[in-house]
Amino acid sequence: MAVQIAPSILNADFAHLADEVGRIAPAADWVHVDVMDGHFVPNLTLGLPVVERLAQASALPLDCHLMIEDPDRWAPGYAEAGAASVTFHVEAARAPVRLARDLRAAGARAGLALRPATAVDSVRDVLGEVDMLLLMSVEPGFGGQGFLDLVLPKVRRARELVTDLDVRIQVDGGVSSATIERCVDAGADVLVAGSAVYGADDPAEAVRALKAQGQA
Numbered sequence: 001m002a003v004q005i006a007p008s009i010l011n012a013d014f015a016h017l018a019d020e021v022g023r024i025a026p027a028a029d030w031v032h033v034d035v036m037d038g039h040f041v042p043n044l045t046l047g048l049p050v051v052e053r054l055a056q057a058s059a060l061p062l063d064c065h066l067m068i069e070d071p072d073r074w075a076p077g078y079a080e081a082g083a084a085s086v087t088f089h090v091e092a093a094r095a096p097v098r099l100a101r102d103l104r105a106a107g108a109r110a111g112l113a114l115r116p117a118t119a120v121d122s123v124r125d126v127l128g129e130v131d132m133l134l135l136m137s138v139e140p141g142f143g144g145q146g147f148l149d150l151v152l153p154k155v156r157r158a159r160e161l162v163t164d165l166d167v168r169i170q171v172d173g174g175v176s177s178a179t180i181e182r183c184v185d186a187g188a189d190v191l192v193a194g195s196a197v198y199g200a201d202d203p204a205e206a207v208r209a210l211k212a213q214g215q216a
Ligand code: DX5
Pocket: 008, 010, 011, 032, 034, 065, 138, 139, 140, 141, 142, 143, 144, 145, 172, 173, 174, 175, 192, 193, 194, 195, 196
């Protein structure tokens, strides 16, 4: 499966979000939108009204990563707002299977996210219910953190577990030219990159370079 790049707008200029998405549109596959509620993680970003407008304004499909409490209550709204993919944390969900089914029924792809300390095997029985497994390679909350190597064996294990399933494996946090190859070698096929893209002079070029490196 071809490697896809989902640039995170967490490090973009929030006063000009549509323009910032436009800068990556020629090269990116998705736009990764980090929703944080100040409770599940110690940071607050944006919510439903912004995602709703961005879904209308963006040429790229939105990949929403919800770092929020009570996703059972809030996540379906993101699917209804036009997000192409909605990923919630298993640590926060009360009924992950029901929620994944609700997201799919609302027309979105369903994703399940795991913090660095959550074992992949804890979700093995529900992988058939989702379209993507997001493995965090930093503690969620902030962009620009160092990549945690402990994710690599988790990616390998996840790749084994989805052998007969159509589930993408996404790695999120600290992905850059220094770490992308190890992620892909371990079995990741969707890479989130925030500071490595928006910290570059030419974000679209940075996306192309990451993709070329991941594909090699
Ligand atoms: C962290 C977010 C990530 C982050 C990625 O909590 O989920 O998506 O923005 O940013 P970098 O690539 O800078 O680690």
